[in-house]
Amino acid sequence: MVANTPGPASSPEPGPAHGARSDVGAVRPPGASEDAEVLRGYYRQMALIRAFELRSAEMYARAKIGGYCHLNLGEEATVVGLMAALRPSDYLFAGYRVHGYALARGAEPGRVMAELFGRVTGMSGGRGGSMHLFDAGLRLLGGYGIVGGQLPPATGAALAIAYRGAPGPDSEAVMCLLGDGTTNIGAFHEALNLAAVWRLPIVYAIVNNQLGMGTPVEAASGEPELFRRGCSYRIPGERVDGNDVLAVRDAALALMESAREEHRPGLLEAVSYRIRGHSVVDPARYRSAEETQRVRDLDPLPAFRARLIEGGVLDQETAARIDDETERTVTAAIEFADTSPPPPVDTLFDGVYATPVPNVFTGLPGDPPPDGQTTVTTLGES
Amino acid sequence: MGRTTVGRTAEQTAEQAVTYRQALHDTLRAEMLRDEDVLLLGEEIGVFEGSYKITAGLLDEFGPRRVRDTPICEEGFVGAAIGAAMLGLRPVVEIMTINFSLLAIDQIVNHAAKMRAMFGGQVSVPMVIRTPGGGGQQLAATHSQNLEVFYAHVPGLKVVAPSTPADAKGLLASAVRDDDPVLFLENLALYNTKGVVPGGDHIVRIGTAAVAKEGSDLTLVAYSRAAVIAHDVARRLEDEGVSAEVIDLRSLRPLDRATVCASARKTGRAIVLEDDWLSYGIGAEIAATIAEGAFDYLDAPVRRVAAAEVPLPYAKPLELAALPDAAALTRVIREVLEATRFVPRRVPSSQG
Amino acid sequence: MPEIFMPRLSDTMEEGTISRWLKREGDQIRRGDVLAEIETDKAVMELEAYEEGPLTRILVPEGGAVPIGAPVAVVGTGAGTETGTSTGTSTGAGAEAGAEPGQPARPPATPEPATPEPTAPEQAAPAQPSEPVSPIRLPSSPLSRRLASRHGIDITTLTGSGPGGRVIRADVEEAIARRDERPATTRTARTARPEAASPAEPTPRASRAEEKTPERAETVREGEEREIEKAEKAGDVEEVPLTAVRRITARRLIQSVQQAPHFYLTTMVDAEPLLAFRAEVNTRLGERGPRVTVTDLIVKACAIELREHPEVNASWADTRILRHRRVHIGIAVALDDGLIVPVVHDADVRTLTEIAREAHALADKARAGRLTLDELGGGTFTVSNLGPFGIDHFTAVINPPQAAILAVGAAQPQPVVRDGELAVGTMMALTLSIDHRVLDGATGAAFLTGLKELLQQPLRMVV
């Protein structure tokens, strides 16, 4: 663990299932205190995300999915670790690379895939697509397609929590995800400053996959050790190995805890590596073959699997069974999505306002005004 | 997805058919060769070669001094370009899509547009913001907008929106050489469209609309992608004995009202097609212009065909329903023709 | 509640324009009151009330043109009318706002049972807004309105075929075609619309060829319009709306030029005796009488000569020629916005001073726009004198259905051969335009020679 400030004053006492934190790159055997079922659960989630993302790429190629489609491939450990640190009562704001978080947060894979397919059964009713998953019940308050767009609203959610309740172990808290490249946008700095001066219960979790599209962190950030960027606002920052699900979880837990108990914002940087291009259509040619190979070697999924087998938590057979199950789950999700209808065209205007608003002068393009007349042509008539 | 389709060889002297993308690329390159003060700024324009590959190869050719990848900080780099322009450089900024320009709108509207007037004409801001707009790619609500009207509304800015490769070349060259801030609107759906581009130095004066197709029966006014649709529809109507004139605005500010009104006066019927939402849009401006400048010549109200007034949904059927297309335009054309009891002229049938 | 209609105020009038309302809404109207001034094709006339009661509603604002028989105002206190007035127009609020201080605003539009209040309306009158009330408007496209007014078609007589009954260009074009068909005996009927095409309807190819004719005409007009539009676009022109006089003048002149085959005879008159005679007459008349002008002398001479040559005092009437028993001579008077031709009736039986007096009165009235229908109608021959404008010689367009018009140039010093010797004389050109359908050259020549001789021996006119 690297920290630019000393850890929280009262060093958090992790729950029985949570061990110590890892250093970057270190892969250590699971501690004795880890519950085997929990660990297998992490593996299952990571495998599910992997399978889901690979099939998503396929579905994109099959033109079942349109628009932009960003995958969490290579970030599975980070995704699962971060989500493991959240309580159901916590709120989550994400960027546009959001499939895995929804799945790990407990969204039905079918509903996630249906959103990617643009079907009415999707998480956002087919209206948001891949980048804009939302589930109020899961307190997943959105994927956001505009870089940095999620940061101020997440900060405001934390304000609402602080406004309504005192700090304490039962306090809710917010986790706001963002990419490494997103730390360069003005909103990042404005949000962090607000959270600091208002003492808000929020953890900003930087998913540092080392690239923002084609730009490496060092090329984009004056301070490439992104966790240090909290310094300016006296927000404690920590960096963990994003390929280590447990390290991520534990670091996140600690920061979430100080957010909860002290209403103190935190900044977490989880370093992983993006296995594929920025989105499914990006061939990522700007990366050399060696680099690509190196990335594959760091792949967190086989590493965690090996580690669990090594630690006796998982055997080959169980692992294979889990892999099969996730494959089937994803296949079922695809089937569900594919057999779901798209939103009916006559619902086009639904949901734009909370209140009834005669929003539309015209209905569909070129429609005449509602009275059926193209213009009011009679004047002075009584 | 394959590699960039932008060719690296760009020395173009004769007329040839190239894509809109290639025309932009070649013009940027030519302007950089022509003027050392021209530099490019933007996200992913160098190593990544541009989100839409307009700048492919330029980093290799001109180096990082003149082709600058920026962090994701639209307000910052647009503002920086303004400052550089104040000192006489001619930055060409790429904003990945017009949606992200909203993060820079303060710099564009409160700064670039104001400086010259507010500082008593002592400084000008010769910069270009290139940015594509448009929906139809299932990019959902935040990534599918046509926000050019925000900028067209603002005195101090110029806004151009070419629809053809030739105009892309001519207007981009004009924009780079212009001493005022120019928002240069591109369109995602146009990048792969092809057209003949004049060779050599080709300039299209900012503020001039094009009569893309002459006609006598009705006037279609559009710009950018919508102009292409309007042109297609007009060509098809020709077979049915309807002679539609297509006005491609090309420039939204300054707006060539004279050409629009002259056409409406000639035909007596006018329809505006725009990708944007209907209310308060470019179409509204055109309709008002025609009402003021050609009122006595109208045989029917000016009609607008525009996007449905919703945040654009992701789902394809909804997106299709919300966006104006050739069918919607054709339907409204028929309504206007019917309302004026238009009798199509006979068309020499191909069967003889 | 009686409506007041656009009266027929001249023989050729098709529509009238309200040039001025002399009464306002709310005014009490008595029989014989002059309600408004109406501009017809010929003159500004008075609109006289035949009804009594308050002027409830003005339907046509100043400047508005409607055809004969169209309602222009409503007189009377019928229940319901008032309601319609106050709510149907934008004046309700204005009426209250404009009420004089201390005076109760006009009671709101409660339909009062028709209890005539003899004084109240008059008191209330000043509180009425002065702007004219917007008339009932038929939906019509701007283009159709412009076309209609350019072609002198009254749009309110048309039935709109556009959405919601909107009058559209096609409706106006059909109306123009219909109107043009009637007098157009020399031309093929315009077939602007397929349904107007010949009922024979042979092969599609043939019918297509038929349609070509009007289309080509169309193209010429389009070319003209393009020129006009070019100029308009360049800001090189200023638009002058047509007055009724100008519009009707234009239409009638076109009709004349297109339909009456003109030919011209010119002769030079030695004007010296005429001018001397005029001077003498005026000296003699002194303060007592009108100043006799050259025009008056020419009118007198024409009247005499027309008696001698009744063939010239004639009209073309399509199937026959009408010879007039009485001689009524029109005198062309130039106005700012057109040409008007008041008529000196029975000029042949009037004395020179009578003619002079009458002609001057008519000219004054014409310039004031106050000619009556009678003063404008019935001409059998016309004199147009541009001499006072310094014109040597010109040809005039016949005022149909008359057979001829005399164009008079200025009397000017010119070399003449007098008694075999070159001398300086004062000469005046007379040009007679003749409708060849009515007259032939010899007849015209006889008339013109007679006229010349008379003018050169002016004493003959009064003896």
Ligand SMILES: Cc1ncc(C[n+]2csc(CCOP(=O)(O)OP(=O)(O)O)c2C)c(N)n1
């Ligand atoms: C305001 C804005 N600018 C630019 C973009 C285009 N864009 C989308 S993702 C991205 C890179 C973001 O990188 P990073 O924050 O590292 O996230 P990652 O994609 O690596 O998850 C960019 C520039 C955008 N969506 N919004």
Ligand SMILES: [Mg+2]
């Ligand atoms: Mg990144």
